[in-house]
Amino acid sequence: MAHFFPIQLLLIHFKRSWLFLAFWLLLFGMAGGVFFNTLGIPYLFITPEYLEEVNPLSYFIIGIVLGLFTMSFHITSYIFYSHKFPFLATLSRPLYRFSFNNSIIPVSFYLFYTYEIAVELYAEHLSVAWIAANIAGLFIGAIISVTFSFSWFFSTIRPRVFEKIGETLDKTLSKIIVEEKSTDKLDMQEHYRVVTYLKNFYSVRWARDTTHYPKRDLLGILQQHHSNAALFLLILTIIMLSLNWFVDQPFLMIPAGASIVLMMTFFLMIVGALYSRFKGWTFLFFLLAGLSINYVSGLPEFQRTHSAFGLDYDGEPAEYSISRLQKLSTDEIMARDKAETLRALEAWKEKTGKRKPKLIIINSSGGGLRSSLWSMAMMQRLDSSTHSEFWKSTFLVTGSSGGMVGTAYYRELQRRLHTVPSVDPNSPLAYEKMGKDLLNPIGFTMVSTDAFFSFKKFEDAGSTYSYDRGWSFENQLDLNTGDVLPARWQAYRAEEQSASIPWMILSPTVINEGRRLLISNLGVSYLTRNDNPWSKTPSLEIDGVDFYRFFKEQRGDSIRTTTALRLSATFPYITPLASLPSNPRMEVIDAGARDNNGFELSLRFVYTFKSWIEENTSGVVFVQLLANDPPSDTIAGSPYKSRFDALIKPIGGVVNSFTHLQGFSATEHLHFARSWVDFPLDVVSFQLLSDRKQEIALSWHLTEREKAFISESAKSNRITEGVNELRSAMEEQ
Incomplete structure (x- = not known):
């Protein structure tokens, strides 16, 4: 069991991926009412509203964005850890196989989230059929999102979009998420020996031995998706910036819960992109970047202020x-x-x-x-x-x-x-x-x-x-x-x-x-x-x-x-x-x-x-x-x-x-x-x-x-x- 690939990925996340787990912990906490409950944030997830209605469509939109977050988790995990499991290079669609085995945490969240939705909607005295329809909307959205991401961005065959756009975009994307040039890290495979892995929901397969494969070929196969991952991040960035234009368009205003998950997806991909460049220095980079942003934002010309509408801010204060x-x-x-x-x-x-x-x-x-x-x-x-x-x-x-x-x-x-x-x-x-x-x-x-x-x-x-x-x-x-x-x-x-x-x-x-x-x-x-x-x-x-x-x-x-x-x-x-x-x-x-x-x-x-x-x-x-x-009639304890x-x-x-x-x-x-x-x-x-x-x-x-x-x-x-x-x-x- 210790050499079963899904279990190894789960253990490596608990051992090394505290930042990844923090994203999931935040998501679990918000959906479960543990974090920001007094601010009402959990309700943005449990009863999402779209056009002032809570219905299968609003859950469908949440599902779409949760699917993107799940893909972001898989992609970033793949960038971090695929080189530790060279057997992936012997498989067709290595990212897909990796993601399937990397799904213990996402599946656990979806089950937990479904339970929380069902409990709340039942408490609202909604019918079982309507509750089921809302949950179905969530899962249909997530499945469509994940399926589209795999088929368009991360198939083993490069998307035709690259053929049309040309080498310029390809070179630009390669600067966003940097490929590993050294094969040294493939020597770590003895510490993460995989015996079996999940091929699908009902099939377990033996992992192939990779000792006779040239390391350069293994590394090349494992990193064939880096440009696609950069494109995924680029599109997420465009979506995030585009939302800015929709603030006064109710039809285009997605549920706030979906907006929060989308922002988490964006930052998770940023973590993956920075890690691909800075490796073990990533945490130090985040620390220094945070301190720098904090300092710069305090300068008068960069301070963000919010106005009281109607007052004149252009004249003498x-x-x-x-x-x-x-x-x-x-x-x-x-x-x-x-x-x-x-x-x-x-x-x-x-x-x-x-x-x-x-x-x-x-x-x-x-x-x-x-x-x-x-x-x-x-x-x-x-x-x-x-x-x-x-x-x-x-x-x-x-x-x-x-x-x-x-x-x-x-x-x-x-x-x-x-x-x-x-x-x-x-x-x-x-x-x-x-x-x-x-x-x-x-x-x-x-x-x-x-x-x-x-x-x-x-x-x-x-x-x-x-x-x-x-x-x-x-x-x-x-x-x-x-x-x-x-x-x-x-x-x-x-x-x-x-x-x-x-x-x-x-x-x-x-x-x-x-x-x-x-x-x-x-x-x-x-x-x-x-x-x-x-x-x-x-x-x-x-x-x-x-x-x-x-x-x-x-x-x-x-x-x-x-x-x-x-x-x-x-x-x-x-x-x-x-x-x-x-x-x-x-x-x-x-x-x-x-x-x-x-x-x-x-x-x-x-x-x-x-x-x-x-x-x-x-x-x-x-x-x-x-x-x-x-007021309480009892005295609080120490x-x-x-x-x-x-x-x-x-x-x-x-x-x-x-x-x-x-x-x-x-x-x-x-x-x-x-x-x-x-x-x-x-x-x-x-x-x-x-x-x-x-x-x-x-x-x-x-x-x-x-x-x-x-x-x-x-x-x-x-x-x-x-x-x-x-x-x-x-x-x-």
Whole structure:
């Protein structure tokens, strides 16, 4: 058994091919939900979408690309190890025979992948016949891809394309994957003696002795496919670069899972090409190349930045300094902004038609698409259950990430309610639109554009921008929601000032030093600083930036609505960090990095206007729509279980406790609020997950099962109790 060729190839991979195995390990991990599960990447493989559908065609495309990856694995393995098995030179179609015997790992993956697909689709309550059809699509695609590769690129007879193109291409290809000139390595055959090998699925053959063959002839036969392998790599490169042009063509946009596998295929072939030239120095070359690329990419002229669409990056950047922030939040400016907000509050009170209405503030937590859908479902439930009194009594909406995307969409539908008869904010169709996938186009763009460079540009507000993941997110959001959101966030200004619609404050976090970037149509200078007699450090007093005022000269009033929402929902690694036109450059990330549900910001608003609230309302109700993990009633065990844990847990423990840390902070703020609140203040929380055993991906993609779970949760008895609590709080005088 030890001299059985498939077993020897498997052992040599485990002994020497750690880089190859890393590719397969990554693929196994993503398909099995072990790697990047919280980002939703596994769903790009298990339920791939093509033209917003999961069907045999989408699996067929995945199969095509997986076939290319499998071929890349076989080709690269052949380049690495064929010289260690000279008996291959005695066989017809040596690459084909090698690949057949090199298939233990690929076959294991396909079986594992099939199992994962079947389990997920069965959980979605799909029929056995439909599950079988999807899996059949996967295997048909893989078989076609592998068969075509063998028959066209790697037959023992050179493809006719070489005869037509001529020697120039042949010489060029020979420089990409270099042939071995020395026969010395064929002396290693005694260490890899093969007795038997698989001829096909049902036939085992004895390996021929090669001692009487001239080594030069053996080497020539083993390397007859090097030019074909280079052509294979060249075509892969063309495909990768071509994807760049398809980012705005849905019909040509392959599933994101296929894009990821295609990129892995490309890099695996690159490894083979470099090994053919550098041999044992390949790893050192990769190390030096990585360090060089890292250094060069840090140079100003080579830095890749992502834009906030609508802003002007061609003119003079905004000065980002403490002194300028102080100038933007003087007593005079803050007094003017407070007066503007007071006028909006008076208009809101008049709209309610009550002498002392309850002032409702919505705090919508982050959490990707699950948060968007939970916010949508709960606002539909609350508005229906209170006969629209809930929405009419809402003055302010704060929060982060997906929660603000969901509330912004619902607010827009409410805004159109009286002007477009067909609009129903509380309809199942609106819920369905909000739940549509956003991750697939992001994943495609990540591979086709952001991994290399963008060829395509587009114009907006007089400036030219590159296509990137940010554009992909915004474009898909518009498509999913029926393109109802206005082009510019500023379009809401007049209606927010008159309280015709609730006021929304978007608050992405500036990663330079953690300040809030407050995107608001009402002046918010009074929310950007904490004046108190004890602080002697101006930089700590000012903890926010009024976006419109700060970027006035950089066309801040032209920022797109989807861009403003995207800045607040910049999920790490999925949507790109946006660089804003300031000096030093300001970069922003998800609002949840500072305040996951916006409670701290809204409480600061209440503190600022506490006198007016006490005189004109019957109190404040914070309605918290929480899609994050619920608080635990049990204490976690010791984080230190090994020496390795002791190295990573000091930082990892803080990251894992992030939600708790924000919860502790919110509770502390409420505790101190007792000293200055002279009116009723209620907090009504609606938690999506009732315990930590329930899991929904923190992603921009949800399965049908997860969407149904969110919808049913909004109708559950425990939520009904919260609805009744809210109704009681709204009725109190």
